[in-house]
Amino acid sequence: MAKVKKQPRPKAANPKGFRDYFGAEVTQRKAMLDKIAAVYELFGFSALETPAVETVEALGKFLPDVERPNAGVFAWQEESETGKVGDWLALRYDLTAPLARVYAQFRNELPTPYRRYAMGPVWRNEKPGPGRFRQFYQCDADTVGAPSVAADAEICAMLAETLEAVGIRRGDYLIRLNNRKILNGVLEAVDPDGAVDRDAVLRTIDKFDKVGQAGVRDLLGKGRLDASGAYIDGVGLSAEQADPVIGFLTSRGASAGETLANLRLAVGESAVGREGIDELEQIATQLEAGGYGPDRIVIDPSVVRGLGYYTGPVFEAELTFEITDEKGRPRQFGSVAGGGRYDDLVKRFTGQSVPATGVSIGVDRLLAALQAKGRLAEQEIGPVVVTVMDRDRMADYQAMAAELRSAGIRAEVYLGNPKNFGNQLKYADRRRSPVAVIEGADENARGIVQIKDLVLGARIAENASLEEWKAQPAQIEVAREKLVPEVRRILDRKS
Amino acid sequence: MAKVKKQPRPKAANPKGFRDYFGAEVTQRKAMLDKIAAVYELFGFSALETPAVETVEALGKFLPDVERPNAGVFAWQEESETGKVGDWLALRYDLTAPLARVYAQFRNELPTPYRRYAMGPVWRNEKPGPGRFRQFYQCDADTVGAPSVAADAEICAMLAETLEAVGIRRGDYLIRLNNRKILNGVLEAVDPDGAVDRDAVLRTIDKFDKVGQAGVRDLLGKGRLDASGAYIDGVGLSAEQADPVIGFLTSRGASAGETLANLRLAVGESAVGREGIDELEQIATQLEAGGYGPDRIVIDPSVVRGLGYYTGPVFEAELTFEITDEKGRPRQFGSVAGGGRYDDLVKRFTGQSVPATGVSIGVDRLLAALQAKGRLAEQEIGPVVVTVMDRDRMADYQAMAAELRSAGIRAEVYLGNPKNFGNQLKYADRRRSPVAVIEGADENARGIVQIKDLVLGARIAENASLEEWKAQPAQIEVAREKLVPEVRRILDRKS
Structure with a gap:
């Protein structure tokens, strides 16, 4: 990396007209x-x-200028090891x-x-x-x-x-x-x-949906003024x-x-x-x-x-x-x-x-x-997040995630800096996690885990009444060995 | 196409080092x-x-020569509509x-x-x-x-x-x-x-599997003769x-x-x-x-x-x-x-x-x-082929294929020239079709279809005894309405 540092930093951006797709x-x-x-x-x-990648020769169509065959396609010329130029290739x-x-x-x-x-x-x-x-x-x-x-x-x-x-x-x-x-x-x-010119007739007819019968008739004949006020020549x-x-x-x-x-x-x-x-x-x-x-x-x-x-x-x-x-x-x-x-x-x-x-x-x-039409879920549903209360007990947390996965439940252990517990819940929120699992020293000593229903929690935070909160608490305590069935129960309630 | 005809025909070939994947x-x-x-x-x-496609700037690594940044990557320079040159892009x-x-x-x-x-x-x-x-x-x-x-x-x-x-x-x-x-x-x-040079040490150690302990020791030191007789300098x-x-x-x-x-x-x-x-x-x-x-x-x-x-x-x-x-x-x-x-x-x-x-x-x-390890099927299993005995009855043949598909069975009607029936069976063979369906005028009049087990047929043609042939004929007649269950039965026998 030493060499790169001396240069100005590269820009972290897609080339123009390209984009990334997430989740x-x-x-x-x-x-x-x-x-x-x-x-x-x-x-x-x-x-x-x-x-x-194909040869430009095989693609064929886009060759208005044989010296520079990149009108409409991304093209480049091969170079051999000896620096000699070779075939034109294109995407x-x-x-x-x-x-x-x-x-x-x-x-x-x-x-x-x-x-x-x-x-x-x-x-x-x-x-x-x-x-x-x-x-x-x-x-x-x-x-x-x-x-x-x-x-x-x-x-x-x-x-x-x-x-x-x-x-x-x-x-x-x-x-x-x-x-x-x-x-x-x-x-x-x-x-x-x-x-x-039959191609011109084709292109004109193709506008039927847009300009209607009268419009096509004009364009097949002498032409017409378009919406912008420009005169479009007709086919004749x-x-x-x-x-x-x-x-x-x-x-x-x-x-x-x-x-x-x-x-x-x-x-x-x-x-x-x-x-x-x-x-x-x-x-x-x-x-x-x-x-x-x-x-x-x-x-x-x-x-x-x-x-x-x-x-x-x-x-x-x-x-x-x-x-x-x-x-x-x-x-x-x-x-x-x-x-x-x-x-x-x-x-x-x-x-x-x-x-x-x-x-x-x-x-x-x-x-x-x-x-x-609202027939697609807008976003990914995140994994169950097993939070980290005690960083010396990573193996225990990983075991919980592994148990959940064995039951087919998407799950992960929080791998950021565990110091600030609020950050762990913010992370779960950003991942759109449905459930967080919490087990500190106290829970561990009592043989239980806390399961937090994050979707319900968010709803309650917004607008729930006290009665709703009591009827269906957003965080429950369950025995450690009940972890998987209880998480499953909450997930099933959502779907 | 008129313009293209005047040019020599393009070669139908992949660029060097590229290939197609089938089925x-x-x-x-x-x-x-x-x-x-x-x-x-x-x-x-x-x-x-x-x-x-990324900018060469973002990819970064392959820039031994900034004027021509294509060592190891496929790269080309953008051109604007006015012909001005722009960013270097690369795959x-x-x-x-x-x-x-x-x-x-x-x-x-x-x-x-x-x-x-x-x-x-x-x-x-x-x-x-x-x-x-x-x-x-x-x-x-x-x-x-x-x-x-x-x-x-x-x-x-x-x-x-x-x-x-x-x-x-x-x-x-x-x-x-x-x-x-x-x-x-x-x-x-x-x-x-x-x-x-630590990178050289890394590369040397990476050869451990190939040259063994003594080989690595030589290469870490003064060097050694390799199998071809060439002397490889050591790290020193x-x-x-x-x-x-x-x-x-x-x-x-x-x-x-x-x-x-x-x-x-x-x-x-x-x-x-x-x-x-x-x-x-x-x-x-x-x-x-x-x-x-x-x-x-x-x-x-x-x-x-x-x-x-x-x-x-x-x-x-x-x-x-x-x-x-x-x-x-x-x-x-x-x-x-x-x-x-x-x-x-x-x-x-x-x-x-x-x-x-x-x-x-x-x-x-x-x-x-x-x-x-033999844990992949080598080739695609083809569709059931509904053969065409009477080209005026395409709709009937298509209905058979549609019925098979509705039952989840991969099926198609033969769409080549139906004149030579042998060609239809050769086609089914090339597609690795498990079953061919045959219904000519005679079958149609009698309300039946012929179902030909192509896998069994090939095996019988090779080496079956008369007894085997009689016990399980490669071609059977079934009532038209039994088409789907009978084809299913033959397919199930195979899997």
Whole structure:
């Protein structure tokens, strides 16, 4: 340490856009990931864990500037021992790009179709904002090598099961389903020469929820003034071209059958459009047969998903309940998961198109939703704290903690400076300990221990009447050998 | 994808020194981490998850060259949106450095002592070798802010409990315990002016297991020829100076009491040496009282641990059973965990010494040990595969899979091209599926399904007699409504 002292002290801080997670923040996320993994496993998906680091070459997408490939990703160049420079490496920005690499690399050993799930952090080299971090969790399931829309239907059904498994009740979520091919069919009809920027159309339609039908119509045409007063250029469709797109977007009917009929009108003679509708119909039939009715999964043509790489069915899960935002206003919680079919990601490596479909769950948003609904305990419940009255008797105190643990009760001996007993109780308080155990020389001589109910104690200190205090004292004396059952009794009373 | 096609195809490969983990490799590690976390929680430790990325400044240690701080770590420099350069960032190389940063950053909000555990990957920018990867898991528990050796005793006890919880039986491991202060005392006596390079002495003693007493004596003195014929320079102690060090190293007696008595002779009048022995004695007393006798934890002066930062008690857990190495030779499995007291890591940030002690478990080595002992299933057991005989009846097949899942049975519908039925069975085989379900038009008309026991089928195909075949056919016909109980019966037979 001698050398370090001479330098200025380093700052104890996270890099910008990164944060730490403590106690319940870690265990609640873990519990949620466990529940999701259990559903994925039940559906036959197999775990895959790829490393955080990939070659920039394999990640592929973020290469606007080959000399400095770090737009959007954290990247660096390898150096060999001799100082020579090597491959560019990067932290993965999602779990789909590594899956494409794995499938291309191991396709001869993997089963086909390959159903895999993956969960873990991904990294984005983006400007952080409130609640937006540069490291966050994703939780994906994908089926690679299955061209059948049965694979898409299965993923939708599994998503519904997963949401319910983590505690989102039926009626509190809705999975909205569409097919990119139908939109392609509509665009084929209105723009047979491919003169229109289709990605721009996608991005415009994706704003339907925000700007409404009239807004989308303006943006598909000449443009519009946005709320801030700035003029947003439109895609440049004529009114005649925009009409069928709006018709498509708003074709959701009272039932799946009605929606499909509306869509058939919207695509006209387009072969790809009709194919898309047939696929949706098959998916809907399979889901209905499986009991996934319109209370859980609906066809909604306004869902297109922003990402360019989808080639077929797309879907999105939104939570339908309102929460109160940071300014106290009620608002819809919105999307927590989404996915769809992407048939070209593996092709980059192998030259051959490989059909694939998958879902990605935003675990952190889902946790926030459960928290907003009050379905998560806010904080960790601390251990029982065995206080230290006589520091020469540590072995005795450790024996008490060991007995409690043997009974499955989380327990520890106070390991700070025991001199000030008040500090020991403050510590227990900060740990949110439910119970403190006290045994001084006097108690030891009498063969007893004091058990202090810290939760009750805090409540009594605040507002209890004398009668309540007498009826249920916050501190009781019990025989030493009754320690475990008496602590258990107090803990059981709380749960 | 059009742009990408023009470029040469990217290589589908991991960066050098990184690897993917599939199926059981992921779930077995997860199961082990869960068991370890459960013990840590029971002892009152609280989860902490820090991000993978830290500032190089906070990591601190690896700064031989400030311009290019990537010796041993993966590091890169931040760039702002305007292209200006910013902080150097790096992937964490262990879980202790981030803990020191967190404690310094949040010390006013955290309880003192702060017991925390952390598990996750760490990264080393080192030359990979066989079985040595540049990303691997660590699993740590540390107590920060507790000067008492009761904290060290607790960590040792917890390590014993943890090893047993993950499946290492009592008698198959030994935790060896020592105290750096005793060695410091010995060196104080033989080298009162501090002329000797103490880190070099540490590294030499750390070779005791490999080179034995005579080897260490040579290396403490002038040096020796190693097995390859190269001459290794010694530390340069005289025989008179080396004697007490060797005496210290070999002072393990038949009992803890005897060892402590030998150590008292070895340190002579040194105050720090005596303090170290007193601490060891307290730890031993507390552990004995807790039932952690010499069958689990012993005092062994030959354990010093290589790392420079330890300041007090140090310990190491080794597995005592033999395994067969890749060349078929029996060998000791060796160390799987270690730790000790380090009182100066937080000081870098705050200027104040903060006592801390902790343990790190090598999860991957521990998994390898359990595998070597045959205590892990080698591969994932696949799902029940519902085969597809008639692709228009996908909804029916999905209903079967859904029924199986509702009963908690892992199940899926075959989603590849169903044309070649042989391929469906090959797929089930590759997935290690225990059972395939078959229902064609004929079965459907008769209201039955075929259930094929794939494990039994494989065994029969290999070596069964006709009698066995008749007694327990590998394929049975059951009524459609008996699907779930019959599959359950076959699965239960296997487990």
